[in-house]
Amino acid sequence: MKFGVTFGFGALYGAIRLLIHNIWPLVVLHMLHDLFFGIAGLAGPLQVQSMPLGTEAIIAAGCVIVAILLARNVTDISVR
Numbered sequence: 282m283k284f285g286v287t288f289g290f291g292a293l294y295g296a297i298r299l300l301i302h303n304i305w306p307l308v309v310l311h312m313l314h315d316l317f318f319g320i321a322g323l324a325g326p327l328q329v330q331s332m333p334l335g336t337e338a339i340i341a342a343g344c345v346i347v348a349i350l351l352a353r354n355v356t357d358i359s360v361r
Contacts, residue, residue: 286337289344290314296351 294307315324322329332340 283337285341286344289341289348292348293344293351296348296355299355300351 318324
């Protein structure tokens with residue numbers, strides 16, 4: 282299920298990037314995401330335990346749904 286969560290966050294970050302036309306807030310957001318999951322022991326080389334499969338599925342689905350809703354508001358998709 283790791284693929285689903287990775288895909289969900291990638292879709293969410295991509296939709297946010299299309300909306301704000303700047304990558305730096307996403308770099309900070311990704312750093313905070315990694316820090317949170319690393320400290321919690323849910324990801325990274327020091328992973329203590331994995332999240333339950335249902336929790337991962339909910340996170341992945343939620344990220345994809347929010348990404349779709351955000352992407353619907355994109356009017357200018359030119360890369361700057």
